[in-house]
Amino acid sequence: MSKYYLNYLDELESEAIYILREVWAQFQNPVILFSGGKDSIVVTHLAKKAFYPAKIPFALLHVDTGHNFPETMEFRDNLVKELGVKLLVGSVQEAIDKGRVMEERGKNASRNVLQITALLDAIESNKIDCAIGGGRRDEEKARAKERFFSHRDEFGQWDPKNQRPELWNLLNGKHFQGEHFRAFPISNWTEMDVWNYIKRENIAIPSLYFAHDREVVWRNDSWIPKSEFLKLDGREEIVTKRIRFRTLGDITITGGIESDADTLEKIVDEVATMRHTERGNRSDDKRSESSMEDRKREGYF
Numbered sequence: 001m002s003k004y005y006l007n008y009l010d011e012l013e014s015e016a017i018y019i020l021r022e023v024w025a026q027f028q029n030p031v032i033l034f035s036g037g038k039d040s041i042v043v044t045h046l047a048k049k050a051f052y053p054a055k056i057p058f059a060l061l062h063v064d065t066g067h068n069f070p071e072t073m074e075f076r077d078n079l080v081k082e083l084g085v086k087l088l089v090g091s092v093q094e095a096i097d098k099g100r101v102m103e104e105r106g107k108n109a110s111r112n113v114l115q116i117t118a119l120l121d122a123i124e125s126n127k128i129d130c131a132i133g134g135g136r137r138d139e140e141k142a143r144a145k146e147r148f149f150s151h152r153d154e155f156g157q158w159d160p161k162n163q164r165p166e167l168w169n170l171l172n173g174k175h176f177q178g179e180h181f182r183a184f185p186i187s188n189w190t191e192m193d194v195w196n197y198i199k200r201e202n203i204a205i206p207s208l209y210f211a212h213d214r215e216v217v218w219r220n221d222s223w224i225p226k227s228e229f230l231k232l233d234g235r236e237e238i239v240t241k242r243i244r245f246r247t248l249g250d251i252t253i254t255g256g257i258e259s260d261a262d263t264l265e266k267i268v269d270e271v272a273t274m275r276h277t278e279r280g281n282r283s284d285d286k287r288s289e290s291s292m293e294d295r296k297r298e299g300y301f
Contacts, residue, residue, distance in 0.1 A: 009197055016043075016185035017050040018169070019148050023130055023183050024057055026173035030130035030183070031088060033119075034060040036072035037248040038205055039134025041079075042194055043185055045203050047132075048083070059086035061131065063119050065111040066093040067229050067250045075206045090115075090122030107231050108220075110253050120156040123180055130173065130181045138190045139277055148187055154178035191246075191278055192271050199264040211244040211262045222255025246271075246278035 006014065020043075023030050032047060034040045047056045062076060080087045092114045095101045100121070101114045123131060137144040145160045149171045152158055164172045173181055186194070198205060216223035217236045223243050224230065229252050232238070243256035244267075261270045 009193065009200060012186070012189055012193055013046065013049070013197070015188065016046045019171070019183060019185040020047050020050045020132070022171050022173075023132060024051075026171070027130040027181070029126070029128050030132060031059045031061040031126070031128050032056075033131050033133045034062050034076065034087075035134075035248065036062070036068075036076045036206060037134070038194055038198065038209060039136065039186065041134075041203060041205060042189075042197060043132060043134045044079070044083070045201060046185060056083055056085050058132065059088050061088040061090065061119075061122060061126075061128070063090045063115045063122070064092065065115060065118075065250050066091070067111055067227075067252050069206070069208055069225075069248065069251050069254075071206050071208050072248055075204075079204075088122060088126055090118040092118045094118070095121065107233055109231075110250060112250055112253060116156075123156065128180060129175065130183055132183045132185065134186060135182075135184045136189050136191075136194075137187050143187075146182075146184060146187065148184055149173055150182040150184065151175065152180050152182060156180070158182075191274075192268070195264070195268050195271055199268060206248065208245045208248060209267065211242055211259045211266075213240055213242050214256070215239070216241050216243060216256060220255065222257065224253075224255055225251055227251045 032040065032044055034044065044056070044060070047058060051057055060076075060080060076087075092101070092111050095114065095118045096103050101117045103114070104110060119131075122128070135143045135146065137146070142160075145163075146158075147163050147166050149164065149166065150158060151162070151164060154176070166172075175181060189197075197203075214223075215226040215238050217226065217230065217232060217238055218224075219236065223241055226238055241256075241258055242260065244259045244261055245254055245256045248254060259270060261267045
C-alpha cells in the first residue's frame with residue numbers, strides 16, 4: 001500500500017488554501033491586499049490554485065503611496081491584466097489633497113503611516129469585510145502575535161489582547177456592522193519558505209528582488225535607492241552598487257543589500273545564510289521599538 005506524503009511546502013500550501021477558502025465561505029466582500037511584493041504575489045498565486053479552474057474571486061486592493069518603485073507598478077498592472085481580476089486603489093495622495101492626513105517633512109519623511117488612512121478609507125468605501133494580507137509571523141514581533149483571522153473594530157483598530165482563539169483550525173469570522181477582518185494565509189511561512197515556494201512554482205516576481213546595478217545612498221544602515229523623492233544632506237553621496245531588495249515598500253524607505261544573487265537559486269542560498277529578518281532594511285521599522293505594533297493598532301497592514 002502506497003503512503004500519502006506531503007512535504008513541508010505542500011503542507012504550508014494546503015494550510016494557506018484552506019484559509020483562503022474559509023475567507024471566501026465566511027465573508028461577503030473580501031479582497032487581497034496587493035503591494036507587488038513577494039508575499040502578496042505568493043498569496044495571489046495561492047488564491048489562483050485554491051479556486052482553479054475558476055478565476056480568483058477576490059479583487060486586488062493596492063494602497064498607492066505615490067512613492068512606489070516604477071518596476072512594482074508595472075508588475076502590478078501586468079499581473080492584473082493576466083489574471084483578469086478587478087484592481088481597487090487607495091490613494092495616499094488623494095488623502096493628502098483632501099486634508100485627511102498631513103504629509104511628513106524633512107530628510108526622513110515617509111508616507112508609510114499615511115497608508116493607514118488610505119487603506120481604511122478604501123475598506124469603508126468599497127464595503128470590504130475582509131482584507132487578505134501576506135504578513136508572516138517571522139517578519140516582526142508584532143506580526144507574530146496575530147492570528148489567521150485578525151479582528152478589526154469599527155475604527156479599523158487591532159487589539160492584540162482581544163483576539164479570538166483558533167483551536168483545531170476553527171476560524172471565527174463573525175463581526176458586527178462596520179467591523180472587518182484581516183486574514184493572513186501564510187502566517188506560518190518563513191522567508192526561506194516563500195523563496196523555496198517561488199522557486200518550486202516558478203512564480204514571476206519584480207526584477208527588484210534580483211541583484212542589479214543601481215544608484216543608491218547609505219542611510220539607516222542600508223542602501224536607499226536614488227529617486228525624485230530622496231532628499232540628501234551635505235554628507236551623503238550617491239554611488240552605484242550591485243544590490244537587491246529583500247522586501248519592497250515605499251522607494252523612500254526600502255533599503256537594499258549588496259548582493260550578487262541574480263537567480264532564484266542564488267537568492268535561496270543567500271537567504272539561508274541571513275541572520276536578520278528582511279524588515280531589518282525597512283527604515284520605517286527603526287523609528288521605535290514598537291513602531292510596527294503601534295501602526296497595526298491604528299489599522300496598518
